[in-house]
Amino acid sequence: MTEQSCFLYRTMQLIRVCEEQLARCHARGLIHGACHTYVGEEAIATGVCWRLRPDDAVFSTHRGHGHALAKGMPPFALIAELFGREPGCSHGRGGSMHLFSPEIGMMGASGIVGPCILQAAGAAYSFQLFGGDRVAVAFFGDGAVNNGAFHEGLNMASIWKLPAVFVCENNQFATEVPFQYAAGNPDVASRAAAYGMPGIQVDGNDVLAVAEAAEEAIRRARSGGGPTLLECKTYRTRAHAEGMGDYTYRTREEVAAWRERCPIRRFRAGLITSGEATEAELDAIDAGIREEIRKAGEEAERAHWPRAEAAAAHVYAARSRAHAPEPVVDSSPRPPISLAAATLEALDYEMERNPRIFVLGEGIGARGGNFGTTAGLFAKYGAARLRDTPISERGFTGLACGAAMAGARPVVDFMFIDFLNDAFGEIVNQIAKMQYMSSGRLKMPVLLRGCIGIGHSAATHHSGSYHSIYSHIPGLRVVVPSTPYDAKGLFTHALRCDDPVLFLEPRELMSTKGAVPAEPYEIEFGKARVVREGRQATVAAIGPMVQRAAAAAEALAGEGVSVEVLDPRTVSPLDTPAILASLHKTGRLLIVDEAFGPCGIGAEIAAQAADAGFNDLDAPIRRLNGAFAPTPYSPTLEAAVTPPVDRIVAAIRALIEE
Amino acid sequence: MAIEITVPRLGWSMEEGVFSAWLKRDGEPVRMGEPLFAVESDKVTMDFESLDSGILHIPYDAPQPGDVVAPGQRLGYLLMEGEPAPEAMSIPAARAETVARPGKAPVTPRARRTAGELDVDTAALRGSGKGGRVREIDVREAFARKTEAPPPVESVPVSPLRRTIAARMMRSRENTAPVTLTRRVDATEIVRLRKQWKLRGETPPAYTDIVMKLAAVALQDHPLLAGRWEEDRIVLAQGIHVGIAVDTPHGLLVPVIRDVPALSLEQLAARSRQLIAAAQSRRITAADLEGAVFTITNLGAIGVEAFTPIIQFPETAVLGMGTIRWEVVAEGNGVLATREQMMLSLTFDHRVIDGAPAARFLRTLAALFGSPYAHCGR
Known part of the structure; x- marks a missing residue:
C-alpha cells in the first residue's frame, strides 16, 4: 500500500471505530453532554487533512471528532474529553463541541455555526502577514453557507487572496432542516463565483476525489493563489446527535441507501480490486485500530477528573512579564x-x-x-x-x-x-x-x-x-x-x-x-484614578462623565462641599478596592454613567459597595445615568438624555443631604 | 356602603393620639360592641369598641402602630359581606418620615459602625438626615459633646409623664396670653367652717374643696373664665368641671371633679379624696383626667403666699391658693384686728377675658369667702 492509501484507509477506519465506540459510550452514560458523530463523512476530513501539515490550522464544527482525529489528535485525548476527564484535549472544559489541540493545528470545534469560516480566514491572514506557506482550513456544514459568516468570510478571503480552504461538508441537513429546502441555490460550489474564487464540487464519500481536490486547493493556497471553496457531497448516517430521533425528517430507506455508499467500504474495495492491499492486510489494520480504540476507551474511563478549583482558570491570560511603569516625572515636557x-x-x-x-x-x-x-x-x-x-x-x-x-x-x-x-x-x-x-x-x-x-x-x-x-x-x-x-x-x-x-x-x-509623556508607558487595567480628592461624597464617573463630574465637584467646592471624583478607567476589571477605599473615607457614593442605568456598571458598583462597604454607607448609594431611551437627534432632545453638570451637582447635593 | 372607622376624640382636650393596635385582624368579622382598636392618648391607652358590625378592612395606607393620629382620621372600614373595599386614598409618599419617632429613627450603617467604635448610643440621637435618619455626623457630634463636656452632670431620666407635663406646659405657654392677678381674701369664715365639721367629729373638707365649691359658684356669674378660646369664638362650658392639681410622687396630675355646683360640699370632699388617692397611686383613668374647664391649685399648705400658676390649656383660667395665716388688719377708726387671710392668684388668658372682668371674678369670690355657708351646707 502506498503511504497515501495507508493514511486514508487507516484514518477513515480510526474515525469510524472511534465514533462507534463513542456512540456506545454515550448509551452507557459515560458521555455527559452532546455527542455528534461523523459516521458516513469520514472521507472528507481524511482527504483534506492528508496534505495538511501540523502547522496548518483547522477550524472545525460541532461535528468535529473526525477533523480532530484526521489532524492527528490521539483517540484517547478525544474520548477522555467527551468523558469529561482532565487529560481530555480541552481538559474537560469543552466536550464534543469544543475540541482544542492548537499544538497540532486543531484550532477548535465550535457550538456556533459559521464563525469557523471567519476564524480560518483570520488564521490565513496571520499566515500571510507572517510570510511562509501555512494554510488555514475551515470545515463547515451546508447549514453554514446560508449564514452571514460564509458571505463575509469568503469575500474577505477572496479580496485579500488569503491562504485558506473552505470545505463545505454538504450532508444535506442543517440539523434536521433539508438543505434543498433552506437554500435558494443549493449548488454550494457555484456560490464561489460570487466571491471570485474557484468552487469545486466533489463526491464527499470518495476519499480519493476529496484528497485530490483538497491537494489542489491547498497547493493553490500555499503558493499565494488564494482561497478555494470545496463542496463535498455526503450524508451522515447516524442521528444529528446521539440519542436523538432520526426519522421525522428523513426515511429509513434513504439512510440505508447511503450506508451502502460507505466511503470506507468503497475505498477498501478499490484497494483490493486494484491489488494494492489484501483483505487480510486490511483486516489486520482494522483489528489494530479496534484494539487501539478499546484501550483508549479503557484508559479514558480510568482517567482522573478535573479539579473543581480549576473551573475558572484560564479566563484571562496569565501575566508573564513586567510592564513599562508610568513615568514619575515627564522627562520631555511638550505641548499637550x-x-x-x-x-x-x-x-x-x-x-x-x-x-x-x-x-x-x-x-x-x-x-x-x-x-x-x-x-x-x-x-x-x-x-x-x-x-x-x-x-x-x-x-x-x-x-x-x-x-x-x-x-x-x-x-x-x-x-x-x-x-x-x-x-x-x-x-x-x-x-x-x-x-x-x-x-x-x-x-x-x-x-x-x-x-x-x-x-x-x-x-x-x-x-x-x-x-x-x-x-x-x-x-x-x-x-x-x-x-x-x-x-x-x-x-x-x-x-x-x-x-x-x-x-x-x-x-x-x-x-x-x-499633557502626555513622549516615551511609552503602561497603565495597568483595574487601577482607578483619583481625579480629585474630597471628603463628603465619592463620585465614580465613567468615560465622558469624568470631566462633568469634576466640573460638578469644582462648582460644589465653591460652596464648601468637598467631593472626591474617581475614574475607574477600566470597567472590567473594576477597581473595587479603590471605590471602597474612597467610600470608606466619604460615606457616600454616586455613580455617574451616561449609559443606560438598568443592569449597568453603576448597578455593579452599587452592589459591590453595598456588599463590601455596607458599614461605610452614610447615605443610600445613588446612580445618575443617561435616559433609558435611544439617543435622539434634535439638540434639545439629545441634551435631555445625558446627565449635564448641573444635574450631577444636584445629585451630589441631594446625596449629602440624605 | 363601607362604614369608615375613624379616630374618636379621647377627651375634651385631645388633639392627637398614638395608634396602638388593631384588636381584630384584617378581614375578620366584627360585631357592634366588640373591642376593635386601641389608641394611646397623653397618659393612657384605651380600647375602642366598634360602633357598627361588618368585616374589617384595613387599607394599605392605614396608620401603623406607633403613628400619630388625629381625631377624625380614617383608620379603616367595615364592609358588608362581598362588598369591595373603597379605593385607597393616596399612595403613602413618605412612610419613613411619618414613622420617624424619637429613638426609632433609622441609623445609617456607617453611623452604626461609628457609634460602635465611639461607644455612642444612637437611640438617644436626633438624626440630621432625611426623616430623622441618624448619620455619621450626628454620632461624631454626640461623641464630641460627650468628650468635651465638663465632668458629667448628674441627671434624672425623663419619665413619660414628665414628658407629657413638659409638653402641656409648653403648649400652655405658647398658646395663651397669661396674666396673673392676686387678691387677699379673708379666710376666717372658711377656717371656721372646717372647725365646725371637726367639732362634730367628722372629717372636714379640704380648703381646696371649699374654695372649689365657692369658685364654681363664682364661675356661674363669670362664665368666660370657664370658656375655651377657639379662634373665631369662645365656647362656654356646659358643666362646671374643675380640676385639682395633685402633687404625686410621679409628677403633677389634675383629676377632674364633674359638675361641681351639683355636689354638696360633703359629696365634693368625698369625690376629691377618692380622685386624689387614685392619682397618688396612679390608678386614675383617662376619663377622670379630662374635661376640666377650670383648675385649682393649692400651694398654701407648703407656705407659699402668692404665685403665678400656669393655665391648663385649653382652659382659660387657673386659681392658685396661698397659705392662710393670721394678719393684723386695720379695720378703720384706728382699730387693728387679727384676721386669718389668704392670697388668691388667678392666672387667666387675656385673649378670652380682660383684666377688670377677671378682677371682678375675684371680687365675687372674695365675697363668697365672707359668707360661705349658703353654698357649703351639708
Missing part, C-alpha cells in the same frame, strides 16, 4: 496632545516594535481613520498592516479572532461602538471564550476599539455606550479612558497584554488635550 493623538502615538510605537500587530477597519488605511486613529501609519506600515475592510463588522471581527488564535495581534477599529454590536456573537462567544476553551493554550490579544457617547447630534446609531454589556462577559477587558494621558498608557498596555480588550473612547473627548 489630544486623546486621539495619544493613542495614535501608542499604536505607532507598538506597531514599529511588534510586526504581529495589524489594524482592520473601514477607512483606516490611506485615509487614516475617521477620527485620525491611524493617521500616517498606512504610509509607514503598508496595506497588510493597515487593512481597509468591507463593511463586514461581524466578518472582520471573526477574522480578527482567527488571526489572534494564529499568533497575530489584531486591532479592530470600529469607529463607533454601535457597529461593534453587529459582531456581538464573535466577541462574546468566540473572542472572549477562546482562552478558556483552549485551557490557556491560545492567547487572544485582540484590541477592539470604537467611540462611545452622546453628542453632536450623532443620533442613535453613532452614540451608544455599551461598556456595561461587555463588562458582564468573562474573558474581556473593557477600558474607558477619559484623558489623553490615561488613553496612551492604557492603549499601550492593551497592545502588550494577551487578553481581548475593548477600548472605548469617549467621542466627545477625542480632541481634548492634555
Whole structure:
C-alpha cells in the first residue's frame, strides 16, 4: 500500500471505530453532554487533512471528532474529553463541541455555526502577514453557507487572496432542516463565483476525489493563489446527535441507501480490486485500530477528573512579564496632545516594535481613520498592516479572532461602538471564550476599539455606550479612558497584554488635550484614578462623565462641599478596592454613567459597595445615568438624555443631604 | 356602603393620639360592641369598641402602630359581606418620615459602625438626615459633646409623664396670653367652717374643696373664665368641671371633679379624696383626667403666699391658693384686728377675658369667702 492509501484507509477506519465506540459510550452514560458523530463523512476530513501539515490550522464544527482525529489528535485525548476527564484535549472544559489541540493545528470545534469560516480566514491572514506557506482550513456544514459568516468570510478571503480552504461538508441537513429546502441555490460550489474564487464540487464519500481536490486547493493556497471553496457531497448516517430521533425528517430507506455508499467500504474495495492491499492486510489494520480504540476507551474511563478549583482558570491570560511603569516625572515636557493623538502615538510605537500587530477597519488605511486613529501609519506600515475592510463588522471581527488564535495581534477599529454590536456573537462567544476553551493554550490579544457617547447630534446609531454589556462577559477587558494621558498608557498596555480588550473612547473627548509623556508607558487595567480628592461624597464617573463630574465637584467646592471624583478607567476589571477605599473615607457614593442605568456598571458598583462597604454607607448609594431611551437627534432632545453638570451637582447635593 | 372607622376624640382636650393596635385582624368579622382598636392618648391607652358590625378592612395606607393620629382620621372600614373595599386614598409618599419617632429613627450603617467604635448610643440621637435618619455626623457630634463636656452632670431620666407635663406646659405657654392677678381674701369664715365639721367629729373638707365649691359658684356669674378660646369664638362650658392639681410622687396630675355646683360640699370632699388617692397611686383613668374647664391649685399648705400658676390649656383660667395665716388688719377708726387671710392668684388668658372682668371674678369670690355657708351646707 502506498503511504497515501495507508493514511486514508487507516484514518477513515480510526474515525469510524472511534465514533462507534463513542456512540456506545454515550448509551452507557459515560458521555455527559452532546455527542455528534461523523459516521458516513469520514472521507472528507481524511482527504483534506492528508496534505495538511501540523502547522496548518483547522477550524472545525460541532461535528468535529473526525477533523480532530484526521489532524492527528490521539483517540484517547478525544474520548477522555467527551468523558469529561482532565487529560481530555480541552481538559474537560469543552466536550464534543469544543475540541482544542492548537499544538497540532486543531484550532477548535465550535457550538456556533459559521464563525469557523471567519476564524480560518483570520488564521490565513496571520499566515500571510507572517510570510511562509501555512494554510488555514475551515470545515463547515451546508447549514453554514446560508449564514452571514460564509458571505463575509469568503469575500474577505477572496479580496485579500488569503491562504485558506473552505470545505463545505454538504450532508444535506442543517440539523434536521433539508438543505434543498433552506437554500435558494443549493449548488454550494457555484456560490464561489460570487466571491471570485474557484468552487469545486466533489463526491464527499470518495476519499480519493476529496484528497485530490483538497491537494489542489491547498497547493493553490500555499503558493499565494488564494482561497478555494470545496463542496463535498455526503450524508451522515447516524442521528444529528446521539440519542436523538432520526426519522421525522428523513426515511429509513434513504439512510440505508447511503450506508451502502460507505466511503470506507468503497475505498477498501478499490484497494483490493486494484491489488494494492489484501483483505487480510486490511483486516489486520482494522483489528489494530479496534484494539487501539478499546484501550483508549479503557484508559479514558480510568482517567482522573478535573479539579473543581480549576473551573475558572484560564479566563484571562496569565501575566508573564513586567510592564513599562508610568513615568514619575515627564522627562520631555511638550505641548499637550489630544486623546486621539495619544493613542495614535501608542499604536505607532507598538506597531514599529511588534510586526504581529495589524489594524482592520473601514477607512483606516490611506485615509487614516475617521477620527485620525491611524493617521500616517498606512504610509509607514503598508496595506497588510493597515487593512481597509468591507463593511463586514461581524466578518472582520471573526477574522480578527482567527488571526489572534494564529499568533497575530489584531486591532479592530470600529469607529463607533454601535457597529461593534453587529459582531456581538464573535466577541462574546468566540473572542472572549477562546482562552478558556483552549485551557490557556491560545492567547487572544485582540484590541477592539470604537467611540462611545452622546453628542453632536450623532443620533442613535453613532452614540451608544455599551461598556456595561461587555463588562458582564468573562474573558474581556473593557477600558474607558477619559484623558489623553490615561488613553496612551492604557492603549499601550492593551497592545502588550494577551487578553481581548475593548477600548472605548469617549467621542466627545477625542480632541481634548492634555499633557502626555513622549516615551511609552503602561497603565495597568483595574487601577482607578483619583481625579480629585474630597471628603463628603465619592463620585465614580465613567468615560465622558469624568470631566462633568469634576466640573460638578469644582462648582460644589465653591460652596464648601468637598467631593472626591474617581475614574475607574477600566470597567472590567473594576477597581473595587479603590471605590471602597474612597467610600470608606466619604460615606457616600454616586455613580455617574451616561449609559443606560438598568443592569449597568453603576448597578455593579452599587452592589459591590453595598456588599463590601455596607458599614461605610452614610447615605443610600445613588446612580445618575443617561435616559433609558435611544439617543435622539434634535439638540434639545439629545441634551435631555445625558446627565449635564448641573444635574450631577444636584445629585451630589441631594446625596449629602440624605 | 363601607362604614369608615375613624379616630374618636379621647377627651375634651385631645388633639392627637398614638395608634396602638388593631384588636381584630384584617378581614375578620366584627360585631357592634366588640373591642376593635386601641389608641394611646397623653397618659393612657384605651380600647375602642366598634360602633357598627361588618368585616374589617384595613387599607394599605392605614396608620401603623406607633403613628400619630388625629381625631377624625380614617383608620379603616367595615364592609358588608362581598362588598369591595373603597379605593385607597393616596399612595403613602413618605412612610419613613411619618414613622420617624424619637429613638426609632433609622441609623445609617456607617453611623452604626461609628457609634460602635465611639461607644455612642444612637437611640438617644436626633438624626440630621432625611426623616430623622441618624448619620455619621450626628454620632461624631454626640461623641464630641460627650468628650468635651465638663465632668458629667448628674441627671434624672425623663419619665413619660414628665414628658407629657413638659409638653402641656409648653403648649400652655405658647398658646395663651397669661396674666396673673392676686387678691387677699379673708379666710376666717372658711377656717371656721372646717372647725365646725371637726367639732362634730367628722372629717372636714379640704380648703381646696371649699374654695372649689365657692369658685364654681363664682364661675356661674363669670362664665368666660370657664370658656375655651377657639379662634373665631369662645365656647362656654356646659358643666362646671374643675380640676385639682395633685402633687404625686410621679409628677403633677389634675383629676377632674364633674359638675361641681351639683355636689354638696360633703359629696365634693368625698369625690376629691377618692380622685386624689387614685392619682397618688396612679390608678386614675383617662376619663377622670379630662374635661376640666377650670383648675385649682393649692400651694398654701407648703407656705407659699402668692404665685403665678400656669393655665391648663385649653382652659382659660387657673386659681392658685396661698397659705392662710393670721394678719393684723386695720379695720378703720384706728382699730387693728387679727384676721386669718389668704392670697388668691388667678392666672387667666387675656385673649378670652380682660383684666377688670377677671378682677371682678375675684371680687365675687372674695365675697363668697365672707359668707360661705349658703353654698357649703351639708
